[in-house]
Amino acid sequence: MIPTITAFEQSPDRGQGLARDMPVRWALEEVGQPYDVRLVSFSAMKEATHLALHPFGQIPTYEEGDLALFESGAIVFHIAERHPGLLPHDANARARAITWMFAALSTVEPPIVQREIARYLEYDEAWYEQRLPILEDRIHGRLDELSNRLGGAEWLDDAFSAGDLLMVQVLRRLNGSSLIEDYPNLCAYVARGEARPAFMRAFDAQLAVFTGKPSGRSEGKE
């Protein structure tokens, strides 16, 4: 059965692959699972039909037969649990990979998203310039710790896992910012993630929604 995910009809990031369908597409591509995409408008996301699938009126959702899920982290985990390739077989290594999934979303992402929210919603406020360094200090704190743990390793815990997938996707929000450029090992880590063929197929597929030109590289169906 081919699952159906939802994505933005109009990409707010102009196809940079930062919307939350991206990690789900990437996970599906990593495990070789074809998928269908249903595009939703910003207004349709807040209507009853979509809210029945996603109580917080966002994307992505994931439908597969009788099952309907939301939350990109939960969907990536669902895919990782049902297909080989995103979680190690060894029980302890698997638990550590899941730990990195939660760390990406609960510990590393929030300060990064807070800076984005401030840039979008508080840019014209008198306090914006004063708050920005506070927000960036919080991000630096997390990146210091993450960089120290990663050290010279290729991935966070031996082989590439769903934990790396989510962490790379979180760190990509800082691409082009000096915040991450201070950490060469984190930049190289993100680049390794972005160089994976599955990442590139997923990226092209979401970009094709923005450009209106279907991608030839995706294994999924749009």
Add this chain to the structure above:
Amino acid sequence: MIPTITAFEQSPDRGQGLARDMPVRWALEEVGQPYDVRLVSFSAMKEATHLALHPFGQIPTYEEGDLALFESGAIVFHIAERHPGLLPHDANARARAITWMFAALSTVEPPIVQREIARYLEYDEAWYEQRLPILEDRIHGRLDELSNRLGGAEWLDDAFSAGDLLMVQVLRRLNGSSLIEDYPNLCAYVARGEARPAFMRAFDAQLAVFTGKPSGRSEGKE
């Protein structure tokens, strides 16, 4: 094998049970798993020994034989996966419960924690009074959506699960605030969680660390 978790030596919330050892203690109590607790000071959390367990220098950690985990969400999931009582047997219901775990930590918690951060760190800033309504609007948005989804149900998806455990624990951060008092069904939901014997044992155990008086109710060992 009895696992060991870490908790704050000095509770920053004076035993209100908002520190992140609380959901782990609660999960362990729900499944009847005894545990040991190692208390760590704020300075010890940033030292190499603790950073080896928790790269972000926080609590809780979870040690069980060769396995070392961090991130309260991941630890709760680890406990829920290995013991009956926190995840449904039905595969689809299980996936939905895991979705609520991620929703609690990734979607509902961040705006609540942002308000706390502002209260602690920006209370004396000139912009604090102006920003507070913005922060509270974001929380209201999430609570509106969560309240609509919960409706008159007892728990988020049929039986109590690890998703409810994490969601109740997130909402408890708003106890005593008018923010949640506007939602009688969410208040009743939190009260149902707090009335569970396992919650009460976990709460007493963490409170005993603050008061210095061992709790008789906990099944865990301190």
